[in-house]
Amino acid sequence: MSSEHMQIGEVAARTGLSLRTIRHYEETGLVTPSARSQGGFRLYTETDVARLMVVRRMKPLGFTLDQMRDLLDATDRLDADGKLPAAEREALLERIRGYERDAAEQVEKLRVQLARAEDFAATLRARLSPAPGSTP
Template sequence: MVDARPMQIGELAERTGLSIRTLRHYDEIGLLRPSARSEGGFRLYTADDESRLLLIRRMKPLGYSLEQMGELLAVVDGLSASPADPVLTARLADIRDEAQRRREDLRRQLAAADEFVSQLEAR
């Protein structure tokens, strides 16, 4: 059963491994806005907000800028509203292709790092 209870910022930070400071920054720049605010003004996040944040977090190791992350989220949001939009579908395919290229670059870097560590261990 999914917990439908809204989370405060500290719980979301703990669940996602990101800092409260990062979450506040994402709110300030519009990357991840809380779904609601408590009567006391505390940010409240939903499971959908958590999923969105995890998508953002998964982009970080691939070297995406905050602007690029925002663009991807706009495409995802647009496709949620209009799943058959050909422009958004094409843009998502472009983003996916770029992510695969970035992943391959990381794979090559990791292989080089493994070789380096092996050489050090052989000495």
């Protein structure tokens, strides 16, 4: 096994994903190990890890597996061949722009939720702290 390949345990440690989740993403076709060892162990490359990180970042924003697959397909096609016809290249970039807009919208929604959660926690803290002049 060369040093550029990692087994699933190392990939899990680097990505913060469970072995089960990584296997699930393989089963759904999102990320396929680049190779297998002679013993049949999955072997991953830095590119595979980068793909898993894209998926990991998309999941909390509510993107579906199909959307993740679509974005990865678009980026793969852009990265694979610099000689794409201009119209196809622009269409792929527009797909990616759509995901960027959706991600930005989800981030803003999460900011609102976080602000509400922080306000709620502050309200509870204030309720639990003793009033000035009172004895605990």
